[in-house]
Amino acid sequence: MLPSRRPLLIDPDEVEMSAIRAQGAGGQNVNKVSSAVHLRYDILASSLPPDVKERLLALRDTRITQEGVLVLKAQQHRTQEMNRNDALARLQAVVDSVATPPLARRATKPTYGSKQRRLEGKSQRSEIKNLRGRVRD
Template identity: 50%
Template sequence: MLTISRSIHIPESELVERFLRADGPGGQHVNRTESAVELRFDVINSPSLPEALRTRVLERADRRLTGEGVLVIQARRFRDQARNREDARDRLVEIIREVLQPPARRIATKPTRGSKERRLAGKQQRGQIKKGRGRPGLHD
């Protein structure tokens, strides 16, 4: 059971783990053991996630999310399988916790009068600089 919050838990049956050979340090041992972990979690078909949370996870522009709505996390940071499994699960929890709180609504504001004046003054100054680059006597 993977605990996301007090009310949200993901059962082991919804997580699919696959073990692969990892690259990196480890000598010949790395060629023999499957220490990297690929964790898959089907966001679309998961009964554990509330609808609003599922929508926010799917709306995230995340490269780990497939077209079918499956979140794929690869963990190969450590040399042993157990630590990589734990790392993948921690990252899944972190991703889901990031979208637990709905994003704050943006309140539209207007530019202040001073900022408008500064912007226009800057544009005029820039125009004068460009005007000064021409041949003398042409634009006078």
């Protein structure tokens, strides 16, 4: 059974947020109001456990910079507060995705039935290829 681990909570003091103008359609509201949120989270300077930091930095994610900073941009909603909550929820989801260590794979042997099916498929393929040869009387 997996060891139970408390959910990792992100300290709000470690998150740097700034309000920016959103992109795309929206008319006057988008052009005048800074409702989008730009979130920066320094993984190396965070209070996360070292193993979680390591797995987070090992992610092949374009949102993580060379310096180890996770950058998220939230602009789905009309209000800054909703975008802020969305960005924090997405950050929490990324951290939660690497919170539990992956299970080590234990190698197993193929079953007798799977071996038989494999050999049957090989013999059928062989027969098909033999039928492609020259016709002999």
